[in-house]
Amino acid sequence: MKVDYSLYLVTDSSLVPKNTTLLAQIESALQGGTTIVQLREKELETGPFIALGLQVKALTQRYHVPLIINDRLDVAQAIDADGVHIGQDDMPLVQARKILGPTKIIGVSVYNQKEANDAIANGADYLGIGAVWDTSTKKIKRSPLGIQGVQDVLRLMDVPIPTVAIGGIHVSNAQELMIGSASGTRHLDGLAIVSAIIASSDPKQTCQAFSGLLNNVFGSFEPPIALDTSSIVEKSIKLVDLLKQTGPMVHHITNYVVINDNANATLALGASPIMSTNTEEIDDLAAVNDALLLNMGTLNDIDAMILAAQTNTRHGHPVVLDPVGAGATQFRKDTVARFLKECNLSVIKGNGGEILSMANRGGRSRGVDSVGNNGGEANAVLAVSELAKNNGCVVVMTGPMDYISDGTRVFVVENGHPMMALITGSGCMASSVVACFQAVSEDPLIGAVAGMLTITIASELAMKRPEVKGPGTFRAALLDELYTISNSPELIRTHARLREIPLARSN
Numbered sequence: 001m002k003v004d005y006s007l008y009l010v011t012d013s014s015l016v017p018k019n020t021t022l023l024a025q026i027e028s029a030l031q032g033g034t035t036i037v038q039l040r041e042k043e044l045e046t047g048p049f050i051a052l053g054l055q056v057k058a059l060t061q062r063y064h065v066p067l068i069i070n071d072r073l074d075v076a077q078a079i080d081a082d083g084v085h086i087g088q089d090d091m092p093l094v095q096a097r098k099i100l101g102p103t104k105i106i107g108v109s110v111y112n113q114k115e116a117n118d119a120i121a122n123g124a125d126y127l128g129i130g131a132v133w134d135t136s137t138k139k140i141k142r143s144p145l146g147i148q149g150v151q152d153v154l155r156l157m158d159v160p161i162p163t164v165a166i167g168g169i170h171v172s173n174a175q176e177l178m179i180g181s182a183s184g185t186r187h188l189d190g191l192a193i194v195s196a197i198i199a200s201s202d203p204k205q206t207c208q209a210f211s212g213l214l215n216n217v218f219g220s221f222e223p224p225i226a227l228d229t230s231s232i233v234e235k236s237i238k239l240v241d242l243l244k245q246t247g248p249m250v251h252h253i254t255n256y257v258v259i260n261d262n263a264n265a266t267l268a269l270g271a272s273p274i275m276s277t278n279t280e281e282i283d284d285l286a287a288v289n290d291a292l293l294l295n296m297g298t299l300n301d302i303d304a305m306i307l308a309a310q311t312n313t314r315h316g317h318p319v320v321l322d323p324v325g326a327g328a329t330q331f332r333k334d335t336v337a338r339f340l341k342e343c344n345l346s347v348i349k350g351n352g353g354e355i356l357s358m359a360n361r362g363g364r365s366r367g368v369d370s371v372g373n374n375g376g377e378a379n380a381v382l383a384v385s386e387l388a389k390n391n392g393c394v395v396v397m398t399g400p401m402d403y404i405s406d407g408t409r410v411f412v413v414e415n416g417h418p419m420m421a422l423i424t425g426s427g428c429m430a431s432s433v434v435a436c437f438q439a440v441s442e443d444p445l446i447g448a449v450a451g452m453l454t455i456t457i458a459s460e461l462a463m464k465r466p467e468v469k470g471p472g473t474f475r476a477a478l479l480d481e482l483y484t485i486s487n488s489p490e491l492i493r494t495h496a497r498l499r500e501i502p503l504a505r506s507n
């Protein structure tokens with residue numbers, strides 16, 4: 001049976017408003033689009049629990065919605081409910097499964113990676129992850145997970161099974177939770193809600209509000225169509241155009257060595273740079289922003305960077321991290337760890353030394369420069385794909401070849417010119433370009449490839465200019481050629497050298 005977990009009502013009759021009944025509240029919620037109901041009645045003795053269960057079952061059957069019983073396998077069996085929900089202190093899953101058999105639904109409450117993977121290994125049908133936030137409905141024993149904690153559980157599940165989040169969820173924070181906890185292809189399948197529905201003066205209307213926003217969010221999770229390299233090149237051309245037509249705003253918190261070049265590269269592509277580091281205006285900026293770039297070069301403003309990342313994520317904007325010098329000092333290692341833990345990154349874009357060291361694959365940074373990739377292409381492929389998978393984002397590793405992965409596919413951009421390495425901040429400019437494309441691309445992988453094709457092809461075109469004699473003239477020509485591509489995006493079609501490395505072969 002395919003179960004729709006999206007709007008999961010969990011009951012609590014102590015919260016029902018005075019002028020109505022639990023059954024009326026459940027029916028109203030079903031009319032508003034509740035997709036599954038759990039009867040959770042902590043104070044009821046067995047007899048009355050069964051009696052109520054039979055009444056609720058008659059209701060849920062009319063709406064073709066499954067009925068789950070909280071904790072009590074005996075009640076579930078007595079009324080032939082569709083399944084049970086058990087917590088960590090309830091009957092162990094293995095025994096519950098033996099008693100109920102393979103066809104009944106068993107959901108398990110989990111708080112962390114271990115509990116999730118144990119439940120999956122023991123045959124849970126779905127997981128209830130929580131508590132996400134504080135709640136007055138239940139005394140919770142462990143501190144709330146927050147959105148990041150939910151994302152960690154989703155990302156670290158050995159095998160994806162359906163998941164719902166629970167605890168403190170209301171219409172006002174539901175979208176933020178659904179979007180903020182998603183990572184790569186993993187996302188929540190639904191929200192389990194007690195008080196926001198059961199205590200509502202109009203459960204039908206409340207559920208319609210939840211359903212509407214869930215439909216929108218699920219629409220945005222549609223899996224991207226797997227494109228071949230020539231389709232990605234065509235998409236890149238379209239994205240260059242879109243960038244120019246829409247002029248997205250790209251907020252940079254970057255280093256003071258490259259700030260001017262970053263802003264100019266952004267402008268050359270038709271986007272709008274803003275280079276603020278002041279925490280006072282992060283909220284206002286995020287409201288009108290389209291993408292955020294964090295660049296660790298001079299490594300000031302770390303708290304502002306993290307705040308900006310979290311604020312932009314709440315607004316649904318992509319966040320790109322350039323982990324300049326990652327691995328060069330302990331301070332930088334610690335800072336990168338903070339970014340990974342506290343931010344929801346869309347893209348990490350660094351040079352070989354930075355990415356290899358973040359992936360524990362041998363990279364070193366001397367200052368901000370990259371030192372070597374002794375493992376060759378196979379090592380690069382493993383570094384980008386593992387780092388991407390473990391952090392639920394896209395990873396770009398630049399160098400003579402640029403390796404780009406979302407954890408399931410790896411692309412190599414073979415364009416570029418060695419002169420790039422002779423001007424300071426060319427990598428940072430590439431990050432700005434990638435951030436600009438994130439602002440207009442629905443798929444971060446395609447946005448990252450498009451950005452890297454654009455800057456590397458621009459570098460090749462720059463070196464063909466007769467006036468370019470060395471790093472100084474190259475730097476100006478590079479900006480000019482970004483502008484040329486912005487006006488003639490089809491140049492990407494004639495110059496792109498993009499290949500895909502099948503992951504199965506390299507892993």
Ligand SMILES: Cc1ncc(COP(=O)(O)OP(=O)(O)O)c(N)n1
Nearest residue numbers: 070085086087088109128129166192
């Ligand atoms: C869908 C869902 N997720 C989690 C819970 C919490 O269950 P449990 O940990 O057993 O706590 P109680 O509900 O028994 O207080 C749930 N009920 N439903």
Ligand SMILES: Cc1ncsc1CCOP(=O)(O)O
Nearest residue numbers: 131135137167168193194195
């Ligand atoms: C049963 C349960 N388990 C973790 S939090 C919670 C209660 C959630 O209730 P509410 O949706 O009213 O915050």
